[in-house]
Amino acid sequence: MASILKLATDRDCYAPGDLVNLVCTLHNVEIVTGLQLAVRFSRNEALFVTGSDGAQAHTAGGISAHDPPKASFSAETPLQSIVLWQSHMPSGTLLHPKPRSFAAQFVVPLDATPSVTLTDYSKAFIRYVFIAELTAVGGQRFRGACAIPVARPTPADNPPLSLVRLPKDFVTFAVEASLTLDKSVYKVGEPIHLELRVINDDRREVRGVRVLLEEVRNAHFLPEISRTTILASATPDGAVEPGSNKTFSIMLDPKDSVVFAPSTVSGCVQVEHFIRIHISPAAMFLSALVFSVPIDVAGRQRT
Secondary structure (H helix, E strand, C coil), X not given: CCXXXXXXXXXXXXXXXXXXXXXXXXXXXXXXXXXXXXXXXXXXXXXXXXXXXXXXXXXXXXXXXXXXXXXXXXXXXXXXXXXXXXXXXXXXXXXXXXEEEEEEEEECCCCCCCCEEEECCXXXXXXXXXXXXXXXXXXXXXXXXXXXXXCCCCCCCCCCEEECCCCCCCCCCCEEEEEEECCCEEECCCCEEEEEEEEECCCCCECEEEEEEEEEECCCCCHHHCEEEEEEEECCCCCECCCEEEEEEXXXXXXXXXXXCCCXXXXXXXXXXXXXXXXXXXXXXXXCEEEEEEEEEECCCEC
């Protein structure tokens, strides 16, 4: 016996708090004694880490890996359920072959974490899924599913962000820095314009400055599998002499980055973004001194 359940939504992307208009189409080709048709809306998240021999672990709906993953985690959070149709008779209702449509409305939670799909050393995702299920006499169940992307928009009021003194974790070099960003929240893929002021109160010269936009994945859930990707970089010209200061105008443009996910910290799928400022002092230092500034990136993931 065959049955087809198809789901369709009115838009291709939603923001937290949005209304989702869903249409469920049932077209069975044989008679089904139906009991109930319901749709549930849930958030699914999962993390599967690549096996040691290079094999990969996949979700339950995919194929099994040759080698078990080093780590795996998955969870489903129910958000909303709606009964679209229910038989008035305990013995069920005969559903003759023909197409039928049912409409329903759902709401994306205001605190919804953005949809994300990560692929490299690990496979991880956050998805928002609708699953329709027709329950029939005899224990038969027919299912259909669809997923919707959820993305945070940038706020209408998005003022510049100024940090008059950046925190640092070094004391051996008397240099300070301040930073001004042209926005408080950035959209995935858009350029970041900033002004960096370096104050050199040391007797040694600042020989160079390098600024990076970095994406850090899963730094807290499983630190041993965390990954950092440089999305954009800039190296402004000019040294900062001892006892002086200098302001650099910099643009970080991640347009060439292939994958760029929004910022999210949720369960096993974590994506954070940082501006890293590398200050290179005198040659006696083996590595640059680093200032780190977290930033918020919203919008739909770019793949």
